[in-house]
């Protein structure tokens with residue numbers, strides 16, 4: 468039995484178990500199975516997955532994310548804001564703007580803090596990848612996937628695909644409450660046109676500055692929010708001519724709102740909150 472200290476945090480209800488590898492040593496071979504064990508609502512803590520906060524030479528802090536099923540995602544927007552809050556409030560970093568390395572890229576986070584407590588975090592998420600080969604998605608490698616017919620069973624959907632370091636399939640719907648998240652999410656996640664699987668977003672574009680959003684996440688299923696998904700959705704709205712570059716877009720997720728902007732330099736900015744839920748020790752049976 469290993470006693471593992473953890474903190475449970477959430478960004479707009481997208482909740483993960485965070486382990487601070489600056490202070491606790493854990494071998495790589497445990498990561499995937501531990502993610503499944505802690506995420507279990509009945510025999511674990513219960514979460515959308517596991518996030519490891521670790522030392523790195525490439526940035527001030529490193530982050531790795533494992534989904535509920537133990538698979539590794541290369542990026543996590545809500546996780547980045549939580550890691551930024553944790554790193555600042557626990558003295559891992561001593562400045563309000565700092566770099567976080569993910570498996571996808573290294574991003575810059577800026578925390579807004581009052582008396583040492585972080586209330587809001589802005590992350591420059593970097594540039595979205597739009598080529599089919601970068602999603603990755605099968606087909607002609609150098610093409611973008613914007614409003615592309617995407618048959619699923621008897622339905623013909625319209626797909627815009629965006630990578631934020633992890634893959635997103637964005638579909639526009641008329642009314643978010645009727646979005647087929649539970650029916651089509653798991654089917655599209657595993658569709659063979661996405662060789663690495665995909666996160667599935669349904670969006671209702673209310674206006675050029677407002678989007679309603681629901682998600683089925685690769686490896687975790689329905690979650691209350693997905694930060695990279697919100698970024699991908701804002702980018703998809705712009706690519707479809709429904710929103711503008713350099714404009715703040717409010718994305719209404721099930722767990723709350725995120726502010727997203729795709730600037731004219733090509734970078735996507737995400738601003739939102741992060742919360743600590745609880746801290747404790749997890750008894751991990753090895």
Ligand SMILES: N[C@@H](CCC[C@H](N)C(=O)O)C(=O)O
Nearest residue numbers: 540543544545633693694695
């Ligand atoms: N919830 C995350 C994304 C987590 C990883 C994703 N499920 C994947 O496998 O790519 C976010 O806030 O971005």
